[in-house]
Amino acid sequence: MAKEIKELIADTFLAMAEGLETGSFGKKPRIALTGMGSEHGEENSMQAAVAAAKDGVDVVYIGSLKNELVETIEVPDDEAGHDKMDELLNEKKIDGAVTMHYPFPIGVSTVGRAVTPGIGKEMFIANTTGTSSTDRIEGMVKNAIYGIITAKACGYQEPTIGILNVDGARQTEKALKKLQANGYPIHFAESSRSDGGCVMRGNDVLRATADILVTDSLTGNVLSKMLSSFTTGGSFEAQGFGYGPGIGENYEKLVMIVSRASGAPVVANALRFAGDLVKGKVFEVAKEEFKKAKRAGLDDILAEIREANKPKDSAEDVKEPPKEIVTAAVYGIEVTDLDDAVRCLWKLGIYAESGMGCTGPIVRVSEANLEKSEAELKAKGYIS
Numbered sequence: 001m002a003k004e005i006k007e008l009i010a011d012t013f014l015a016m017a018e019g020l021e022t023g024s025f026g027k028k029p030r031i032a033l034t035g036m037g038s039e040h041g042e043e044n045s046m047q048a049a050v051a052a053a054k055d056g057v058d059v060v061y062i063g064s065l066k067n068e069l070v071e072t073i074e075v076p077d078d079e080a081g082h083d084k085m086d087e088l089l090n091e092k093k094i095d096g097a098v099t100m101h102y103p104f105p106i107g108v109s110t111v112g113r114a115v116t117p118g119i120g121k122e123m124f125i126a127n128t129t130g131t132s133s134t135d136r137i138e139g140m141v142k143n144a145i146y147g148i149i150t151a152k153a154c155g156y157q158e159p160t161i162g163i164l165n166v167d168g169a170r171q172t173e174k175a176l177k178k179l180q181a182n183g184y185p186i187h188f189a190e191s192s193r194s195d196g197g198c199v200m201r202g203n204d205v206l207r208a209t210a211d212i213l214v215t216d217s218l219t220g221n222v223l224s225k226m227l228s229s230f231t232t233g234g235s236f237e238a239q240g241f242g243y244g245p246g247i248g249e250n251y252e253k254l255v256m257i258v259s260r261a262s263g264a265p266v267v268a269n270a271l272r273f274a275g276d277l278v279k280g281k282v283f284e285v286a287k288e289e290f291k292k293a294k295r296a297g298l299d300d301i302l303a304e305i306r307e308a309n310k311p312k313d314s315a316e317d318v319k320e321p322p323k324e325i326v327t328a329a330v331y332g333i334e335v336t337d338l339d340d341a342v343r344c345l346w347k348l349g350i351y352a353e354s355g356m357g358c359t360g361p362i363v364r365v366s367e368a369n370l371e372k373s374e375a376e377l378k379a380k381g382y383i384s
Contacts, residue, residue, distance in 0.1 A: 028056055028057060028058040028275075029057055029058065029095050029096070029274065029275035029278035029279060030058040030060065030093075030094045030095045031052075031057055031058070031059060031060070031094060031095060031096050031097065031098060031271050031274045031275060031278075032059075032060040032061075032062055032085050032088055032089075032094045032096070032097040032098070033045060033048070033049050033059060033060070033061055033062065033063075033097070033098045033099075033267070033271060034062045034063070034078070034081040034082060034085050034097070034098070034099040034100065035049070035061055035062060035063030035064075035065065035081070036063050036064070036075070036077060036078040036081050037078040037081075037100050037101075037260055038100065038260055038262070038267075039235075039260045039261050040236065040261075040263060040264075042063055042064065042065055043065065044263060044264050044267070045061075045063065045065075045264075045267060046061065046063070046065045046067060046070075047264040047268075048264040048265075048266075048267030048268040048270075048271065049061045049067070049069075049070045049267075049268075049271070050067050050069050050070060051264065051265075051268035052268045052271035052272055052275075053069040053070050054069065055268075055272055056275065057271050057272060057274070057275045058071075059071070059271060060072075060073060060088070060094055061073070062075055062081045062084050062085055063075065063081060064076075082099065082102075085097045085099060089253055089254075089255070095254060095274070095278045096245075096254030096255065096256060096274040096277065096278060097254070097255050097256065097274075098242070098256040098257075098258060098267065098270045098271050098274060099255060099256070099257065099258070100257070100258055100259065100260050100262075101257070102246065102255050102257060103355065103356060103357050104129075104130040104131075104246045104248075104255075104356050105248070105251075105355060105356065106131050106133070106134065106338070106354050106355060106356055107131075107132060107133065107142075107248045107249065107251075108130055108132070108246045108247065108248030108251045108356075109127040109128075109129060109130030109131055109132045109139075109142075109143065109146065109217050109246065109247065109248070110127055110128050110129045110130055110217075110243045110244045110245060110246050110247070110256075110257050111124055111125070111126050111127055111128070111143075111146050111147050111149075111150040111244040111245060111247055112124065112125035112126075112127070112128035112220060112223075112224040112240070112241070112242065112243045112244045113125070113150075113154075113240060113241035113242070113244055113269075113273055114223070114224060114227040114228065114239070114240040114241070115227070115239050115240050116205065116206055116207060116208040116227060117206055117227070117230065118206040118207035118208065119207060119208070121207070121208035122208065122211075123205075123208035123210065123211065123212070123213055124147050124150055124151050124159070124211060124212045124213070124244075125147075125212075125213050125215070125220045125223055125224055125244075126143040126144060126146055126147030126150075126212050126213065126214050126215070126220065127143045127146060127147070127215075127216075127217045127220050127244075127247075128217055128220040128221050128223075128224045128243040128244060128257075129217055129221055129243050129257050130217055130246060130356055131217060131335050131356050131361065132146065132217070132248070133302075134335055134336060134338045134339050134354065135305060135306050135309050135336075136167070136168050136216060136309075136336065137168045137171045137172055137175065137305045137309060138302050138305045138306060138309075139216060139217070140163070140168055140169075140172040140214055140215065140216060141172055141175045141176060141179075141301070141302065141305065142302075143214050143215070143216075143217070143220075144161055144163075144172070144176055144186070144212070144214045145289060145290070145293055145298075146247040146248070147159070147161070147212035147213075147214060148161070148186070148212065148289055149247055149282065149285050149286045149289050150244065150245065150247060150277070150282065151211055151212055152280070152285050152289070153276070153277050153280035153281065153282035153285045154273075154276045154277065154280055155276070155280065156211055158185075158187050159187065159211040159212050160187045160188065160189035160210050160211045160212065161176070161186055161187065161188050161189060161198065161210060161211075161212050161214060162188070162189040162191070162198055162199070162200040162204060162209055162210025162212070162213055162214065163176075163198055163199050163200060163213075163214045163215070164199075164200050164205070164213055164214065164215040164219065164223075165199050165200060165201055166215055166216065166219055168216070169199050170199070171305070172214065173198060173199060175301050175305060176188075178297075178301055179293065179296050179297065179298060179301060180296075182296035182297045183292075183295065183296045184292055184293050184295075184296035184298070185292070189204075189209050189210035189211070190209070191204050191209060192204055192207055192209045198210075200213060205223065205227075221243070224240070224242075224243055225237065225259065225261075227239065227240060228240040228242075228259075228262070228266055229261070232263075234261075235261065236261065236263045237258075237259055237261050237262040237263055237266045238263050238265055238266065239265065239266065240266055240269065241266065241269040241270055241272070241273040242256060242257060242258035242259070242262055242266050242267070242269065242270035242273070243256075243257040243258065243259070244256060244257065244270075244273065245273075245274070245277055245282065247282075247286065249286075249290050251286075252283045254274060254277060254278065254282065254283075256270050256271075256273060256274045258270045318343045318346045318347055319346070320346055320351070321346055321349050321350065321351040322351060323351055324351045324366050325366060326351070326352070326353055326364035326365050326366055327364075327366065327367055328364070328365050328366060328367045328369075328370040329355070329357060329362040329363065329364050329365075330362060330363040330365065330370070330373055330374055330377055330383065331357065331362055331383075332383040332384065333361050333362070333363060333377070333382050333383055334361070334382075335361045337382055338354040338361050338363065339354065340382075341354075341363050341377055341380075341382045342354050342363055344376065344377065344380055344382065345363070345365065345369075345373055345376065345377070348372075348376060350365060350369045350372065350373055350376075351365070351366070351369075352364060352365050352369075352373065363377070
């Protein structure tokens, strides 16, 4: 007990000293960075770690390089780095992490943060990686809420929402306006084009007309890459904050995604972005926003969307087989076909789950059922 008290006193005096030096009091957000795997070399990652550390982020660098401004946990390779990152997150020894890939479950996707070239304004892109739902419209409605959560955690009290003019935009607009009419406070942006409306054109993307741009995650991913590297020809992402945090209902693991092509400025911004979310208590914001949205009928609205978009032949009653451990994965399935692919295997008595791997949607099965599952899904046209 005496040792714990001494450590607490030491930490307190250290925090006071740092506060007097920097003018910022309070505990620094402790954010890990997995440094291996970048297309620009590990030095690029360390450069980002040092830059963020100078701005008040307590960076834990996971890799092979060292610098006096950051704590380094040495690992032999990228895979070991991810294992260590997960360990630190699960043991709550860090507040969050920045990494280049992460297998988020279905229902969780990332909210990007870009700097647009029109007037140099920040814009959140909802969303950029992962899958909020296997139903496109439901996913975009959820993306809007995920974007609001992220923006509010970053200090935007009443962020404006715009919906990119992609397939499903009008259905998404209808659902969000119904949610608004039921009492959920959504503030819609107005397009800068003469005909106005909350559906955003390409011009609005470049100008950041809306604080939050709602789209599907595949389109959002492309936009994020283009906005971050449009001045460099694409090989080096030089601007913005990366693909952002994984957000989802009851998901409380702060993992930020950057690209292997992300340069040190973007990775450093991602670490700062993580720090903003820790200070802004993002998971408390998420609980409050979901509570308000559900009170306004979110679950019923999403159920209506799923029912309207349900394939006609999916009404067949297929029972879920007994659960079993699923450690193998079938790749190459379109996200919109995930649910049907799972049901296809259930019909054969094979237990399966949908998920999201590093390279896209997956169907998880047991090792024993992998070969049979691949053959069946190939025969039914779900994979090539």
